[in-house]
Amino acid sequence: MKLTKRQQSDLLDCMLEMGDLLLDSGAEVSRVEDTLTRMGKAYGAGRMDVFVITSIIIMTMEFAEGEGITETRRIHTTGQTDFYRLEKLNSLSRQCCEKPLLLPELRAQLDRISSGHKPFFMLFWGSVLVGGSFAIFFGGTLWDGLAAAVFAAVICLLQEWLGRTQINTAAFNLLISLVVGLCVGLVTGLIPALHMDKILIGDIMLLIPGLAMTNAVRNMLVGNTISGAVRLAETLIWAGALAGGFMVALLIVQAVH
Amino acid sequence: MKDVIIQLVTAFLGSLGFTLLFGLRRRYLFAASLGGVLAWGVYLAVEAWMKQGFLACLIAAAFAVLYAELLARKLKTPATLFVIPAIVPLVPGSSLYYAMSSAVQGDLISARSYGTQTLVYALAIAAGISLVTAIRQLKTKKQ
Numbered sequence: 001m002k003l004t005k006r007q008q009s010d011l012l013d014c015m016l017e018m019g020d021l022l023l024d025s026g027a028e029v030s031r032v033e034d035t036l037t038r039m040g041k042a043y044g045a046g047r048m049d050v051f052v053i054t055s056i057i058i059m060t061m062e063f064a065e066g067e068g069i070t071e072t073r074r075i076h077t078t079g080q081t082d083f084y085r086l087e088k089l090n091s092l093s094r095q096c097c098e099k100p101l102l103l104p105e106l107r108a109q110l111d112r113i114s115s116g117h118k119p120f121f122m123l124f125w126g127s128v129l130v131g132g133s134f135a136i137f138f139g140g141t142l143w144d145g146l147a148a149a150v151f152a153a154v155i156c157l158l159q160e161w162l163g164r165t166q167i168n169t170a171a172f173n174l175l176i177s178l179v180v181g182l183c184v185g186l187v188t189g190l191i192p193a194l195h196m197d198k199i200l201i202g203d204i205m206l207l208i209p210g211l212a213m214t215n216a217v218r219n220m221l222v223g224n225t226i227s228g229a230v231r232l233a234e235t236l237i238w239a240g241a242l243a244g245g246f247m248v249a250l251l252i253v254q255a256v257h
Numbered sequence: 258m259k260d261v262i263i264q265l266v267t268a269f270l271g272s273l274g275f276t277l278l279f280g281l282r283r284r285y286l287f288a289a290s291l292g293g294v295l296a297w298g299v300y301l302a303v304e305a306w307m308k309q310g311f312l313a314c315l316i317a318a319a320f321a322v323l324y325a326e327l328l329a330r331k332l333k334t335p336a337t338l339f340v341i342p343a344i345v346p347l348v349p350g351s352s353l354y355y356a357m358s359s360a361v362q363g364d365l366i367s368a369r370s371y372g373t374q375t376l377v378y379a380l381a382i383a384a385g386i387s388l389v390t391a392i393r394q395l396k397t398k399k400q
Contacts, residue, residue, distance in 0.1 A: 214386065
């Protein structure tokens with residue numbers, strides 16, 4: 001496919017959009033680099049240089065010798081993992097690598113994917129299931145599981161509500177863990193048959209950035225040192241905020257008892 | 258034995274919860290959640306055999322990634338879709354909690370031991386995943 005200058009810069013823009021969406025849906029850095037490189041080559045670039053960390057994408061495409069175009073995209077949001085989108089983006093890139101789509105078509109597909117979200121009921125029931133199951137998994141009773149499920153529902157609603165505001169992830173974790181810790185402390189104080197620790201552990205599994213952290217360490221171990229380190233620092237701050245919120249809540253609960 | 262069954266069942270439900278939370282497509286739900294049960298099964302088996310939590314966690318994580326990679330290859334989807342639900346039961350949420358609550362109660366010795374345990378398990382998971390990734394990279398040629 002032979003592209004004009006105008007089309008080349010259009011393509012670059014589309015691909016940055018693609019990278020942005022991939023990161024926002026929770027794709028790993030190495031996957032984003034890989035996908036963009038393959039796609040660029042499929043569209044006729046002789047050489048692709050892509051550098052991605054979770055906060056920026058830098059991309060240079062070279063169509064003819066010495067004629068490179070470069071653009072960067074600052075990424076502000078790292079959204080929640082969204083397999084629904086991730087899979088659509090993946091099949092779109094596969095499609096492009098086999099037989100490149102025309103640019104307006106590619107643009108339309110990207111717009112369609114970016115406006116679609118996983119449905120809320122999945123989020124809700126997912127949270128409930130995670131909270132409830134892990135409370136029992138880590139040794140809680142059935143009642144602990146039910147209580148954890150109820151609090152997980154509260155967390156999900158809070159997340160949905162706070163997600164519409166400008167709050168950053170660290171402040172968000174601090175606030176949510178504080179509120180949940182206090183609520184669980186209050187309820188277990190009233191109903192002694194429930195175990196505060198098991199309920200909180202179930203709900204921690206919902207909030208803990210354990211997977212992001214694992215991914216970060218993994219990135220560093222397989223050679224993406226910079227992006228791994230950036231991500232690790234981020235997740236450590238989130239985990240710290242989470243722990244801080246819970247610890248303050250536990251202190252208050254302890255002082256009241 | 259009863260405990261093991263409860264753990265396996267709740268591992269399945271918990272993994273299923275995560276697949277829903279992340280918006281996985283309906284026809285992959287079962288296979289993805291099964292990964293969590295299998296990984297936890299591997300963990301329990303290795304742990305019972307070798308009495309070694311770190312190694313058990315590492316092997317279980319490696320197994321989870323292998324399972325996810327094979328499944329992804331078969332279904333032509335990214336492996337991440339199946340890695341995350343399979344790894345989830347291994348995440349050391351409980352030791353993290355006890356580290357925090359011991360610290361709050363002023364029991365710094367327990368806090369340290371739980372904290373170390375949390376880190377070691379997290380490292381074991383990461384190492385297990387990386388092991389499989391590294392081996393896979395050995396088999397793909399440079400472009």
